[in-house]
Amino acid sequence: MSFYDYSVKDPQGNEVPMKQFEGKVVIVVNTATGCGFTPHYEDLENMYEKYHDKGLEILDIPCNQFAGQTPGTDEEIHEFCTLKYHTQFPQMKKSDVNGDNQLELYKYLKSQKGFEGFGHGPKALAMAAMLKLRDSHYKTNPDIKWNFTKFVIDRKGDVVARFEPTASMSDLSDLVSSLL
Secondary structure, three states: OOHHHOEEEOOOOOEEEHHHHOOOEEEEEEEOOOOOOOOHHHHHHHHHHHHHHHOEEEEEEEOOOOOOOOOOOHHHHHHHHHHHOOOOOOEOOOOEOOOOOEOHHHHHHHHHOOOOOOOOOHHHHHHHHHHHHHOOOHHHOOOOOOOOOEEEEOOOOOEEEEEOOOOOHHHHHHHHHHHO
16 A cells, blocks of 8 residues: 555545645644644645645644644634634544554554654653653654654655654755655
8 A cells, every 4th residue: 555545534524535645745744723833833834835836735634632632623623723823735634643543544654654753852852751651662653642743755655754743844844845
């Protein structure tokens, strides 16, 4: 199976096949409206505006699995994002990214790019400390660790990178730019 063999649902319950993004660079990101990383929406929207005409797509998949930081309905989440961050990229139905009810797309993404660490700096140390308390084996499993984990898929459908929420948004932008 490849990235293009999967689909996710939009907020109305319609299937959105990844095949429709063939030939584009895609960022798939699990998001939250009440998280310390929620301002990533601003950087993502800036990237979308800068690179969309060159072939970038961003798939926003709201997820409430991390400290309940995405309460509300799909409609409320969409309203928050468009009013506060003026997002224009497609938002999908709120979904699970880990566990028994996780999206099949996320099983695939995690099988292609597992967890490689949070990097360095205060946010990375804080995330590592928090997760160590919740899951002493967090370093060895590919699960999504928190909101705003980003997967980058190149124009051929290959999953080329995974960015944890603590990663530099400018590094993400640089990679996207190099793939376009």
